[in-house]
Amino acid sequence: MKVSITFLLVFGSLIAVKLPSEHYYPGLFFMAAFVFHCSRKDIPFLKKVFEKSWRAFIVLESAFIYTVFLLGNIHYKLEETGLALYIVIAAFAFFFPKTKLDPALKWNFIPTDLFEWKTFLRKNTWFSMMGYVMVLLSSYHPGSLIVAGIFLTDFVSDIYEPYESKEMFEMYFKKLSLKEKIRKNSLFFNALLLPVYTLFLIINPYDSLYLLYYFLFMNLYFLLIITRKYKLYHYKEKRGYYNISVYLEYIFYSMTVIPALLVLRNNIKNAEQNIKTYVGD
Numbered sequence: 594m595k596v597s598i599t600f601l602l603v604f605g606s607l608i609a610v611k612l613p614s615e616h617y618y619p620g621l622f623f624m625a626a627f628v629f630h631c632s633r634k635d636i637p638f639l640k641k642v643f644e645k646s647w648r649a650f651i652v653l654e655s656a657f658i659y660t661v662f663l664l665g666n667i668h669y670k671l672e673e674t675g676l677a678l679y680i681v682i683a684a685f686a687f688f689f690p691k692t693k694l695d696p697a698l699k700w701n702f703i704p705t706d707l708f709e710w711k712t713f714l715r716k717n718t719w720f721s722m723m724g725y726v727m728v729l730l731s732s733y734h735p736g737s738l739i740v741a742g743i744f745l746t747d748f749v750s751d752i753y754e755p756y757e758s759k760e761m762f763e764m765y766f767k768k769l770s771l772k773e774k775i776r777k778n779s780l781f782f783n784a785l786l787l788p789v790y791t792l793f794l795i796i797n798p799y800d801s802l803y804l805l806y807y808f809l810f811m812n813l814y815f816l817l818i819i820t821r822k823y824k825l826y827h828y829k830e831k832r833g834y835y836n837i838s839v840y841l842e843y844i845f846y847s848m849t850v851i852p853a854l855l856v857l858r859n860n861i862k863n864a865e866q867n868i869k870t871y872v873g874d
Contacts, residue, residue, distance in 0.1 A: 611668040619675040621737065622662035623682075624727065626655040628744070630685050631720055648686035655682050706769065706777050713752045724748065725785070732792035735803040742807055746814045746847075747840060749782075753818050754835045759828035759871065766872045771865050775819060782815055813857070814847040820860035826867055 630651070639647040659682060663675055700718075703711045714721050724745075731741030757765070765774075793804050821843075822833050846853040 615669055615672065616674055617734070617737075618663065618666055618669045619678050621740075622659055623678045625662055626659040626682060627727075629658055630655050631723060652683055652686050655685050703781075704777075706765075706774075707781055708757070709752050709755075709778075710781065712755070728786075728789055729792065732789050733796055735797060735800050738789070738793060738803065738807055739810075742811055743844065746811070746818075746844065749815055750818050750835050750840060750843075753822045754833045756822070756826055756828075756830055756832060762826065762828065763872055766868050771820075771823060771861070771868060774823075775816065778819060779812065779815065783812070786811065809850060810847045813850065813853040814843055816857050817843045817846060817853060817860065820857060820864050823864035824860050824867060826864075828871070 636647075636651075639650055643650055656679060659678070663669065664671070669675070700711050700714045703714070705711075728741050728745055731737040756762075769777075790804060790808070793807075794801065797803070818835075821839075825833055843853075846856055
């Protein structure tokens with residue numbers, strides 16, 4: 594994951610943080626092990642090298658990550674929930690990322706105008722579905738909502754990193770303007786997050802300010818990423834070279850709001866000028 598540094602910083606800091614309830618710790622630290630497990634791509638390698646014991650390696654690695662976080666926290670005392678999740682981790686040996694997608698899941702109901710989302714979901718169907726469930730579950734507490742949001746931004750960045758071909762680019766922007774592109778994609782993005790907003794308000798009705806900040810943060814980051822793509826687009830390149838420095842920079846801008854607005858205005862101006870070089874006025 595490109596966000597591995599942030600991942601370690603956030604979950605590493607939880608080792609020293611005291612949360613309102615001890616029951617929060619097992620779930621958060623299990624999430625760390627689960628994200629690692631779902632992101633791994635070395636299953637074929639393990640099968641070849643450790644023909645008979647590859648499943649044990651999968652379980653031990655995830656259990657080790659979970660244990661380091663769980664026992665490293667000075668405020669947490671081992672209890673039933675923490676121990677019970679080891680049973681779930683044991684199931685990782687039989688549940689891991691598939692190399693082939695179910696051909697029945699084509700996501701054809703997504704409009705062609707949202708081709709980035711359709712392409713990403715087709716390539717990452719099961720991982721996306723599991724990730725979405727985790728984002729929904731994060732609505733139970735302001736802290737988990739923000740932590741899950743930070744990780745979600747990394748995957749949103751991946752959606753808009755690949756560049757379309759010159760022909761597709763010209764065809765798209767002869768039909769729609771950049772503002773229309775942003776509007777359609779923003780509506781879809783917020784439609785996906787609407788259940789999260791709703792659940793959070795139901796569970797935490799007195800913490801609506803957190804939700805307002807979350808809404809601003811997520812949308813500012815989203816707008817920065819999509820405008821960056823078209824500011825830097827070049828038909829000879831295949832990707833937008835998104836990396837950890839871009840991620841941290843845009844996270845900072847989005848958290849502080851005003852810098853994000855200034856950068857966003859500049860991105861839109863440059864993106865529109867770049868589009869004109871390919872499509873014309």
